[in-house]
Amino acid sequence: MTSLEEQYKKKGYVIIKNVFDGNEIDKIRSYIHKTFDLQNNSNLRMVYGSEIIKDQMLFSFFFRKKILNSLRILFGDDFEYIPDFIIQINSFGQKEKKYKPGWHVDSASEGSAKYFLKKDYKFAKMGIYLQDNSKEYGGGINLTPGGHRIYLKFLPIRIVFFIKKLKDKLNIIFNNHFIKSKSGDIIIFDSRLPHASSLPKIDNQFIVQNKTEINKIDGLGNNSKFVFYCNVCSSKDSPDFMKHSSKRSLKEKSPFFDYSKQKYPDDYDKGFVKFIEDNKIKIAKI
Numbered sequence: 001m002t003s004l005e006e007q008y009k010k011k012g013y014v015i016i017k018n019v020f021d022g023n024e025i026d027k028i029r030s031y032i033h034k035t036f037d038l039q040n041n042s043n044l045r046m047v048y049g050s051e052i053i054k055d056q057m058l059f060s061f062f063f064r065k066k067i068l069n070s071l072r073i074l075f076g077d078d079f080e081y082i083p084d085f086i087i088q089i090n091s092f093g094q095k096e097k098k099y100k101p102g103w104h105v106d107s108a109s110e111g112s113a114k115y116f117l118k119k120d121y122k123f124a125k126m127g128i129y130l131q132d133n134s135k136e137y138g139g140g141i142n143l144t145p146g147g148h149r150i151y152l153k154f155l156p157i158r159i160v161f162f163i164k165k166l167k168d169k170l171n172i173i174f175n176n177h178f179i180k181s182k183s184g185d186i187i188i189f190d191s192r193l194p195h196a197s198s199l200p201k202i203d204n205q206f207i208v209q210n211k212t213e214i215n216k217i218d219g220l221g222n223n224s225k226f227v228f229y230c231n232v233c234s235s236k237d238s239p240d241f242m243k244h245s246s247k248r249s250l251k252e253k254s255p256f257f258d259y260s261k262q263k264y265p266d267d268y269d270k271g272f273v274k275f276i277e278d279n280k281i282k283i284a285k286i
């Protein structure tokens with residue numbers, strides 16, 4: 001087992017350093033600024049997949065050789081991308097009413113699914129960070145190393161997940177790690193791992209725009225936060241997730257779920273499909 005694979009198994013995440021260099025990052029940051037006219041469109045918080053897959057400058061970022069090679073090491077040759085591509089702009093997590101603002105596991109909506117207990121379950125979020133993570137401005141994530149693990153699997157399933165939730169709460173308090181990622185790094189983390197956006201702080205105070213909503217923080221200027229996200233997984237673990245997303249899309253009306261209504265490759269832009277085929281990449285199907 002390689003050390004990358006070992007770290008992913010043990011800690012539930014890996015950082016791949018320097019996937020993009022400074023020039024590429026500067027270029028894509030100004031491209032996003034220009035393309036989405038952020039000057040006049042300062043409320044834009046998400047760019048959804050339907051727009052991303054039409055623009056090779058944007059979508060090709062997800063499929064950099066170094067990323068594909070890392071995914072091959074972590075998930076084996078047979079891995080897939082979930083096409084839930086998104087670009088977040090100055091987005092800093094969830095509402096403050098929660099027990100710990102912003103902290104969550106990405107797998108939460110899937111509930112106490114049995115497939116989370118599989119020994120070789122491999123499903124992760126991949127984030128491409130276009131800025132350093134800093135104490136002043138945030139820009140990356142905090143997470144709980146090892147927090148993806150599920151113990152005592154022989155117990156009734158409800159109890160197993162009750163214990164996991166309890167463990168998540170303790171981890172958030174006692175095992176909260178600020179990840180020092182740099183601009184151009186990517187982080188791949190297990191969907192069961194508790195994490196949160198690192199929040200900007202000035203004079204040691206969190207910047208919160210209003211008390212109940214910390215989703216979006218403006219005014220960070222050149223330190224604006226841009227992150228590309230999508231899910232990646234071992235091919236055997238995509239069908240359960242895609243079924244779940246498809247059901248969720250019927251209840252939750254958000255452009256985020258468009259990907260679970262569109263069939264790959266039929267409903268996709270030809271340029272995107274050609275790129276995917278040329279690079280021998282697999283996209284999860286419904």
Ligand SMILES: [Fe+2]
Pocket residue numbers: 104105106195
């Ligand atoms: Fe998340």
